[in-house]
Amino acid sequence: MLSKKTKYGIKALVYLARQEDRMPVQISTISQSENISRKFLESILLSLRKNGLLGSKKGKGGGYYLLKDPKEIPMTTVMRLLEGPIAMVPCVSLNFYEKCDDCTDEDVCAVNKLMLKVRDNTLEIFRNTTLADLSN
Amino acid sequence: MLSKKTKYGIKALVYLARQEDRMPVQISTISQSENISRKFLESILLSLRKNGLLGSKKGKGGGYYLLKDPKEIPMTTVMRLLEGPIAMVPCVSLNFYEKCDDCTDEDVCAVNKLMLKVRDNTLEIFRNTTLADLSN
DNA sequence: GCATTATCCTACTAAATCGATAGGGTTTAA
DNA sequence: TTAAACCCTATCGATTTAGTAGGATAATGC
Incomplete structure (x- = not known):
């Protein structure tokens, strides 16, 4: 949420x-x-x-x-400042990476695999959306 | 998270x-x-x-x-049971829709617009991934 | 039929987070 | 000099999270 x-x-x-x-x-x-x-x-x-x-x-x-032109402010920046990590689990986070306590092997972890896909997609949206895009 | x-x-x-x-x-x-x-x-x-x-x-x-073949269990089902809504805000949720208190017009709301895109993408991933896919 | 194994169920709790609210302090324009 | 506005720290009630405790119930095998 x-x-x-x-x-x-x-x-x-x-x-x-x-x-x-x-x-x-x-x-x-x-x-x-x-x-x-x-x-x-x-x-x-x-x-x-x-x-x-x-x-x-x-x-x-x-x-x-x-301070900047809305066109120059991608939502990745905004989201990271306000909400923190974009990934749903720290083990797939680019800027806030953290290893899971319980996980022995990330490459085999189903959660990792799934959430990596979700993060990639979400990141793509945030990267390609600027404040200007949301202001129209 | x-x-x-x-x-x-x-x-x-x-x-x-x-x-x-x-x-x-x-x-x-x-x-x-x-x-x-x-x-x-x-x-x-x-x-x-x-x-x-x-x-x-x-x-x-x-x-x-x-109870079922893993191939028949999409991650939408799993996620909704365990985590609840897939959307990041209730106002773009399919199964758990709720109007925002503060929002006067959803069609103009920037948050709504952005989170709708995110939900669509995430939903697509969960729909197309089954338990079987994660088990390999 | 009885001991063992395992799920079933309710209740409780410590810690963290969220969504504010309170109450001043400091700076600036008019 | 006064009123408007941001600056800053602290506090707080409610909710959620991540468990823990302890026993009730049911099935198995001897």
């Missing part, structure tokens, strides 16, 4: 991508428009800023804005 | 699928071979039996066995 954090994060990013200019948008504006708890969204946007996806401006007239 | 329940369940089913005959296999045998906590595996196999995937025999010489 996708966490609400990820879901809200994507919605907020798409909201920002839909702005013609790169002017700062306030948290409250997004939270009201997308029906997201203001405080929760605040923490999400904060982490997206810390991870280099968003810029922010403090004080009156401040807010958040995208 | 895939739950351990699902992971262990798949491993156990594959173990059973690899038996030439349909003789009952004891929980302990599988749990030792696959490094799974005996009691936890017990509860998993019990639920698979209740859901019609496995048969069981009590008493001495008892155990669990597949």
